[in-house]
Amino acid sequence: MDDNFSCVDAVKRSCSAVNHARKALKFTFTRKERKKCLETVLNAWKDAINALSRSSSSRFDNRSDSGINNKPDDIPAIALQWTLSLAAFFSQWLLSSRSREQIDLLGESGVRTARRLARCYAPALSPHLLQESILISDQIRSLSDLSLSAVIPAFPSGEVRLLLQSDSRERRERAWHALAARMEEGRNTMANRFVELHALRRSIAESAGYRHYGEYAVRRYRLTDAFRTHVPTFRETLRRHITPLIAPIRALHQKRLELDFIEPWDLLYPANFGPPRLHMEEESLEKSWINVIRQLLTTRVPLFEKMARDGMIKLNVLNAERSPIVFGESPSVLVAPFADPSTLFFALSNIPQEYFAHTLFFISGALILDPLAADSVSSELFPVLDHALSQKDDSKVSDTATLAASVPPTFLTACVAGYSFSLLSQRAWRHFYGSMSDYAQQYLVTAFAFELLFLLALDEMDEFLANSPVSDAATFEQVWCEIAERYALPGTDGVSPGLFPVRDLWFMAPSLLKRPLTGIVKALALVTVLGTLPFGRNHIQLEGYYVRL
Structure with a gap:
């Protein structure tokens, strides 16, 4: 059976089980009866997670075997349907049970999460949220058709x-002109689709009873108003420290290439010997990764x-x-x-x-912290419910130690873990880059400066x-150009070029499509880790922080 159909059927069965439990809640009179409904939901939740993961892993294997991927990615739409069913259930559960019972089971944090889930995915929002999912998928598909990343802005x-x-x-120049022509051809379609998405999100916020989409x-994305109030100060402080670095970085780039002027097609070619490349003694990337893990964190070796x-x-x-490439496909990270x-x-x-190496160990660090990383209001609730229902009937989650154990890591802690492990792993990068190991580390630190600027401007x-x-x-274009100039993004000063026209980046940035307002979290995590000065002897200090994390 096609794994896509199998996944759809499995999630539909889970949705049906949850809907049945929601209806049963209306006729419950005791805690034990309501807890039984929650257990039904938890079991269905596990089935849905497994079905979605099986489908994702199967799609990856099929793509790797065939070299193509003709099937549309319908997993986000299926997952959304599941989230809507969960929201309807918890909306009924909040009505059917008393507040003391709710807090005893899930704790105050868990109850707040359930309320947010019920409100952010209310039944009245269902048509809007489904349309939002379609527009985002179409925009991401357009980026992939242009051979651009679905995660990082302006990343071929x-x-x-x-x-x-x-x-x-000469070959670089031809490739750049061909890509620029394709981008110009699809520009209006992508810009109009983004505007449609923005209008739709305004309707979502209004229907949900909020003043604006922010x-x-x-x-919806597990942030707080208090956190967002401090973000402008963080952006401005970081802007003052990072923007002065860009001109010297560009000057050194131009000097290495021995050119009078840097053109857009030179930006991905950092030196006359090219970018860092793999030079491995071990043929298997997986075995090299395991060997490095043995040096860094032996306790997790058996699992990996x-x-x-x-x-x-x-x-x-x-x-x-080294390995087959699916040309035209974006780099992808799959954690199922x-x-x-x-x-x-x-x-x-x-x-x-x-x-x-950075991507591999960034993801490894986040997985070591928590394989079920919670990046949304729905995924945040699963480990809380799982932990609560695993306790004895007479235990209460309000106990401080138990509650701390049940709260899942946030996107911020996952990113801190990822960047920490990436930097800690650098001393073993010789397993991947050989004599280019130091060069690869320097390349990454330089890339961090541009990444931070993009994250700040996009936020x-x-x-x-x-x-x-x-x-x-x-x-939108006028405001974005003003923001881009303030952060000295490449292509705004008339001297250093950008890889693509800076005026177009607002509708080509994946972070503005998926999980709005969360991109700044990666900047905060990166600065947090870099602030420990993880170089030389200071690796010991970072290791201590990482262990305590």
Whole structure:
């Protein structure tokens, strides 16, 4: 049976079980009866997680085997249907049970999460949320068709990236002009779709009873109003420290290439010997990864070795000489957790060589902290409910130690763990880059400066979009160009070029499509980790922080 159909059927069965439990709640009179309904939901939740993960891992395997991926990615839409069923159940549960009973079971934090889930995914929002999912998928598909990343803004992938990193400057120029022409051709369609998405999100916020989409997004994506009030100060402080670094970085780039002027097609070619490349003694990327884990964190080696034996780890790098490439596809990271039994499928595909080790150990660090990372209001509730129902009937989650154990890590803690482990792993990068190990580390630190600037600028644009009462492409472009100039993004000063026209980045940034207002969390995590000065002897200090984390 096709795994997509199998996944749909399994999630539909889970939704049906949850709907049945919701109806049964109306006729419950005791805690024991209501807890039985919650147990039904938890079991269905585990089945849904496993079905979605099986479908994701199967799609990855099929793509790797065939070299193509013709099936549309319908997993986000299926997952949304499941979330809507959960929201309807918890809305009824909050009505059917008393507040003391709710707090005794889930704790105050868990109850607040259930309330947010019920409100952010209320039945009245269902048509809007489904349409939002479709628009986001269409926009992401357009980015993939242009060979651009679905995660990082203005990040070429696949064959286009290899051409833009060619030793031949003439070949790089031809590749850039071809890509620029394709982008210009699809520009209006993508801009109009983004405006439609913005208007839809304004309707979602209004229907949910919020003043603007920003208020809604903060609750949907597990942020707080207090956190967002401090973000402008953080952005401005970081801007003052980072923007002065860009001119010297560009000057050194120009000096290494021995050019009078840097053109857009030179930006992905950092030196006359090219970007960092893999130079491995061990042929298997998976075995090299396990060897490094043995040096860094021996307690987790048995788990990862078992995953490798079971074929649950698949690593693929963007290098035609080492492994097959799905040309045109974006680099992708797939973490598919299984709730019962507790395991996961972990895969990297088409990751550029210069970012491979960082990406691998960033994800590894986040997984070591929590394989079921909670990045939304629905995923936040699962471990709380799972922990609560695993207790004895007479135990209460309000106990401080128990409550602390039940609260899942946030997106921020997962990112801190990821960046920490990436930097800690650098002393073992020789297993991947050989003599280019130091160069790969320097390349990454330089890339961090540009990444931080993009994250800051995009967050300010995100904030404007979330609060804007109008949906107009001309207004969006004008505001974005002002923001980009303030953060000195490449292509704004008339001297240093940008890889793409800076005016178009507002509708091509994946972070503005998926999980709005959360991109700044990665900047905060990166600064938190870099602030420990993880170089040389200071690795010891960072290790202490990481262990305590």
